[in-house]
Amino acid sequence: MSYPIIFDTDPGVDDAQAIAIALRHPEIELLGLTTTYGNVDINVATRNALLLSELAGRRIPVAQGAAGPLVKPRHPAPAHIHGANGLGNIDLPEVHGRAEPIGAAQFIVETVRARPGEVTLVAVGPLGNLAAALQLDPGIVEAVKRVVIMGGSIKEGGNVSPVAEANIFNDPHAASRVLTAGWPLTLVGLDATHRCVLSPADMDAIAAGQGELGAVLKGSYAFYREFYQQALSIDGCCPHDSCALAWLLRPELFTTARGHLSVVTEGDAAGQTLFAPEGRAFIDERWSRTPLVEACLGADGPAVVQWIVDTLK
Numbered sequence: 001m002s003y004p005i006i007f008d009t010d011p012g013v014d015d016a017q018a019i020a021i022a023l024r025h026p027e028i029e030l031l032g033l034t035t036t037y038g039n040v041d042i043n044v045a046t047r048n049a050l051l052l053s054e055l056a057g058r059r060i061p062v063a064q065g066a067a068g069p070l071v072k073p074r075h076p077a078p079a080h081i082h083g084a085n086g087l088g089n090i091d092l093p094e095v096h097g098r099a100e101p102i103g104a105a106q107f108i109v110e111t112v113r114a115r116p117g118e119v120t121l122v123a124v125g126p127l128g129n130l131a132a133a134l135q136l137d138p139g140i141v142e143a144v145k146r147v148v149i150m151g152g153s154i155k156e157g158g159n160v161s162p163v164a165e166a167n168i169f170n171d172p173h174a175a176s177r178v179l180t181a182g183w184p185l186t187l188v189g190l191d192a193t194h195r196c197v198l199s200p201a202d203m204d205a206i207a208a209g210q211g212e213l214g215a216v217l218k219g220s221y222a223f224y225r226e227f228y229q230q231a232l233s234i235d236g237c238c239p240h241d242s243c244a245l246a247w248l249l250r251p252e253l254f255t256t257a258r259g260h261l262s263v264v265t266e267g268d269a270a271g272q273t274l275f276a277p278e279g280r281a282f283i284d285e286r287w288s289r290t291p292l293v294e295a296c297l298g299a300d301g302p303a304v305v306q307w308i309v310d311t312l313k
């Protein structure tokens, strides 16, 4: 089976690992990388996307997208997690390629329209590019095969606020449009990704298996791992963005439920994802009016990590 995907990303250490999977997995047909600000500024995101595919010896179209959120002011990039260059502050080789002459939203629309019913959008950063694509061509809701989002949290709590996950928090207005658009959608949030912890030995095995790309992953893992050690007392890291691809190729490793999602866009809970399970009656219907989607409520963490390592070692 082949999975044609567009990978929408803010690389970012865990994005870089997921991009390596998208570039290497024999069943993934990577049609393009679309970039967004998030872990880094937009120009850095685009540079990293170009670099990672060049290091893997591939020429993948890279289309640059959102430089900031739709409505709220932008928070500074989290340089303490991913490094100022998004890849752990290691020295990086020069990039030779250039971004596409069209922007991310246009690229998404044209690519989806060229292959109706075939393309899966996998988005692992703030959701401005998907929101812009919807605005440009609302009909892509029917033309995509599926949308898989790394973001949100159902019961796990947040990672940037007590209730919000970073990708949704960074642009809750975009997330609200994308999560309620009515396309076939799966949310792979912290309830699943926090079950998955990549050990230092796993990181070494991946780095050793990826040639020039592996050297960059190795350096960036060192920085990312230090953050996890300080923030969560974990010796390892959560491969958030790779989990979206793991769900696409190995959905049986995840526990999911159908329900209605909504996003809190303002106030102290901004960025929180609210999930009303299908068929569950609450005191009023306001949480159950959005289209049905699928949300991950858990994962077999060791099996997901093994899949990642097996793909990249």
Ligand code: RIB
Pocket: 010, 012, 013, 014, 015, 038, 039, 124, 125, 150, 159, 165, 166, 167, 240, 241
């Ligand atoms: O919360 C995890 C997400 O935020 C991942 O996509 C990671 O890359 C960061 O941006």
Ligand code: CA
Pocket: 009, 010, 011, 012, 014, 015, 038, 039, 124, 125, 241
């Ligand atoms: Ca990301």
